[in-house]
Amino acid sequence: MKPLAVLLGLILLGGCNAEERSHVVKLEKGGYTGTADGVLSDATRLTLRQRMAWLTDGPAEVAAGDGPAPTATATVSGRITGQNY
Amino acid sequence: MARMKFLCDAERCIHCSGCVTACKNEHEVPWGINRRRVVTLNDGKPGQRSLSVACMHCSDAPCMAVCPVDCFYQTNDGIVLHNKDLCIGCGYCFYACPFGAPQYPSTGNFGGRGKMDKCTFCAGGPEVDHSKAELEKYGRNRIAEGKLPLCAEMCATKALLAGDGDMVSTIYRERVMARGFGSGAAGWGQAYGKKG
Amino acid sequence: MLIKKREGSTAPSRLSETLAAVAGATVDRRAFLKRSGLAAGGAVLAGGLAAGTVRRAEAVPQAPDASTVTKRAICTHCSVGCTVNAEVSNGVWIGQEPAFDSPINLGSHCAKGAAVREHAHGDRRLKYPMKLEGGKYKRISWDQAIDEVGDRLLKIRDTAGPDSVYWLGSAKFSNEQAYLMRKFAALWGTNNVDHQARICHSTTVAGVAQTWGYGAMTNSYNDIHNSKAMFFIGSNAAEAHPVAMLHILKAKEQNHAPLIVCDPRFTRTAAHADEYVRLRPGTDVPLIWGILYHIFENGWDDKEYIRKRVWGMDQVRAEVAKWTPEETERVTGVPGIQVKRVAEMLAKNRPATVVWCMGGTQHTVGNNNVRAYCILQLALGNIGVAGGGTNIFRGHDNVQGATDMGLDVTTLPAYYGLAAGAWKHWARVWGLDYDYLKSRFKSPELMEAPGIPVSRWFDGVNEAKENIAQPEPIKAMIYWGHAPNSQTRQPELKRAMETLDTLVVIDPYPTVSAVLHDRTDGVYLLPAATQFEVDGSRTASNRSIQWSERVIKPMFECKSDHEIMYLFARKFGYAAELFKNIKVEGTEPLVEDILREINRGAWTIAYTGQSPERLKAHMANQQTFDKTTLRAVGGPCDGEYYGLPWPCWGNAAMKHPGTPNLYDTSKPVKDGGLNFRALFPEYKGESLLAVDSWPEGSELPAGHPGVTFGMLKKLGWEADFTPEEMAVISKIGGEKIDEVAWTVDLSGGIQRVAVKHGLAPFGNAKARAVVWNFPDPVPIHREPLYTPRRDLVAQYPTYADKKMMRLPFLYKTIQDKDVSKDFPIILTSGRLVEYEGGGDETRSNPWLAELQPDMFVEVNTFDANNAGLRNGEFAWVFGPEGGKVKVKTRITERVGRGVAFMPFHFGGWYQGKDLRSKYPEGASPIVLGESTNTAQTYGYDAVTAMQETKVTLCRIEKA
């Protein structure tokens, strides 16, 4: 009986992906312990914010620094006179 | 600096799936895995609306709460990422996610699942930025390049907004004001709590 | 405990509930999972695409580094003309970035455009020349291919005449390739040369040009920003021209411009409409007349505009008077009250733009439909104003350009026609002797006779010999960039393919042409490069010409189309003539030289100012162009319009900025202003010249015919010509120098002097609401050949049978047979956003194929239940001419009762049979399916032979 159980266990284990076999399943919830990710620089953050201008319909001016940037200053180009936007 | 958010403007989305293929293109996401997809409600009837959905990178992410191996982490900018070396493909996060974001390749034997894959907000993973390992496991890291998620940047109608949450709301609010109506920022309450 | 619940959190609500708030509907979770591709588990996966994180070594996405260069190309999937910024590192296409600078797409793409980098993989491409031998495709060399194909064709030319070889070109060509192919066919000695425009917008080109001058989109996608109302009929822009919606939704949101969508199907465009008008397929003219009825009745027509600029409106009024709200409703099915509401919206929100696509053009009465749309706009005074116009969205990325380049059975490049004068003009441009050209043809009559239209090439094989007005039937077919499954009557087409002596496919993909027939030999497949693998210019729908840079070298053994043309021309012995003015490097002709030759000859539509240098400068300075007006503000292109939309008068040195909105009299001609063309200065003694209307700044403030040297002389402007111009003009004119017209003056002097004095070179006349040289001078309603409304046939009959374009055309014979009892459902077809055209290319792209794995038929719930159909199950759709297709059922309210819809991008199945095993190994598209055209039937436009795909009848049964 015993060898059979071992065999069965091995077969079951074989069903897992190789890299999964050594995993420790935690029974209590903890925090992330994996490799730490890089942190964005402020310059990158500013670039990202400026890049958001393209998500509107046209180029917009985006203020530097923190806080919501007023897209109200967006320059909608090419209006014709009398247009109501 | 506000956190990163997604918003899909249902008044604009035309279900063209540009966002979906942009994502596949950018990260070479394999067949069967959809980090982003578009759903249409009331299909074929008046009131038909489409929405592009992916991981919303929630403030209080349910996936993080349920993961038995704690493979998730949230960056300073609010992006929810995970570590594929730790992930065991158990599928709990899929059941916890209100947006159905986590995806699994069926690679294991016995129909087992491979490592979970989901939208990274185009921010790669914990590996060194732009390293080969990061590319292969998580796709391209646009955020570190100073670029926003490609799905939003390429959206056919600029329905899909991504980036600094405050700016996203400002753009959306202005749009709603200009047109005089909006169908609400779908999923925002769910993902980012009341203050949205 | 394995799972720790979050403090205070309730059970997570699902996406379905979250989304339900948006539309007040719920998504069934199963359906949702299915859509997400999870439940399916990639089951549709064909051909072993590995799941997992395995990537291809050669084209992995990678962060740009020092080796990365950005190439600026143009998307090859629709006429919007989105710029594609391709990142290339060491010759490998590694990434695609949004092209924010492009004034047309501002970085946006639809599913197709966002997936074009798949070209860098090209897994399912046709990789080397192949030949069908004993029913199997075998690899051969290029030399062998050119030799064998060449010999076969030369033999046919000798025995049956040049007209027995059909050269079918492509809207996928660049302008240079399209032009070269037309010239190539001319030197071969035939007018049997055509391309997709025949089956997409030929009715538009003919009908609109005959109405006011040029058969093209009048304004631009961007100009829709200025619209106060938008009227779509037979256009599903959200799927066919997705990025156009960027501009449309902008007008909708910011101008509060009502969006009116008329379509038998509640499309994704209709989902964004303020007013959705569901009309019975094939009743466009009655609907437009029904709307005009109210416009005339209430005096909403622009009488001043009509007086000055429109001819024949009174005859239209008489016809429109018949279309009372009751009659309109009886015929179209649209409630009278809605028609009135639409009329009022259009009247009270000016300018309105009218947009149409293949829903309007692909009918036996296509030319009537398009002219009715034009007349609606003329009545409202909406043509020639920003925000107005007929914005005709063309289909393929370069179908506008290929049409302009005369890849067509009825004309030489630039709409010169086929008369002796046209041949002489092009002979001059080509530096060839007119008599030499004549000697290439079987007879002078055939040289000036339109060829067999592509919509019916197979009838040029199948018809009895005595019914075909050329010496011998077609014996060889060259499918050069065209999907056969986009043509109706597939069983007939299959039969013709089997009768041919030789079938040649020149394409990046094997296409359905490789597998549809049951031939065992005489088929050659030659791998062509895509537009991402060559340089060249392409014309977007708005007439902007964009230079598309080569991204990567041709993959595998593919060759560029112009190189293949060179190889064949060399084999046929006319390479020296074909490339007289064009430098050939090795075996590759220089693209820029071809464009320069176009510039020297295409005066009618003024493709003359767009030199390669100017076009490249526009691409390099995209950011300087205004996103609404398309005009550059500052920078090297200051004052020019993006892509120099034709007409761009004179030669490049004249620096005309291009014409953004056609017929706009508020600007001087030199700044892109224009008036209607004087195609016919008079009719039966009555003048058609414009009255009290001319472009701003014209020194001849009156209507006038097309400009000739003599006319300018009379106006006293002879002194303005330079000696060089005079030399050219007198050489062309000889004795009759006064007759040299703006269209044939190779110096460009006539255009330059005319424009200098503010005159439109093509004259200044009224638009014609009545086109007396067409079968129906005033557009009238005619019931489709296959109509379920037999009660209307007597009152609105179709045409009598007739002969044109070398073939008999049946109308009455077909309509007289009533099949509506056995085939009660109207069948119509259309586009999906993921695929394009016949779909061989897009169905081979895994990123797209995954999104749309099945061919289907949309059936209304009512009809489906009556026929016992179940959603998602297979059904047979039977056509009245014997074709049948086996497709998945989609039960939906999207189509109305009595109407079924099928997309036309599928192929690779034939009447229930999967043809995958017949493809060359490894080159079958990922997704195969039935072609709707197997069930589609006879029916051709009475002017252009456009195929009828939008109305036929069918019966649907459970499979």
Ligand code: SF4
């Ligand atoms: S943010 Fe990036 S990873 Fe996420 S869906 Fe968009 S493109 Fe894909």
Ligand code: SF4
């Ligand atoms: S690209 Fe934009 S419009 Fe198209 S489906 Fe995605 S979110 Fe909707």
Ligand code: SF4
């Ligand atoms: S298919 Fe048309 S709309 Fe889509 S990306 Fe290409 S050009 Fe743009």
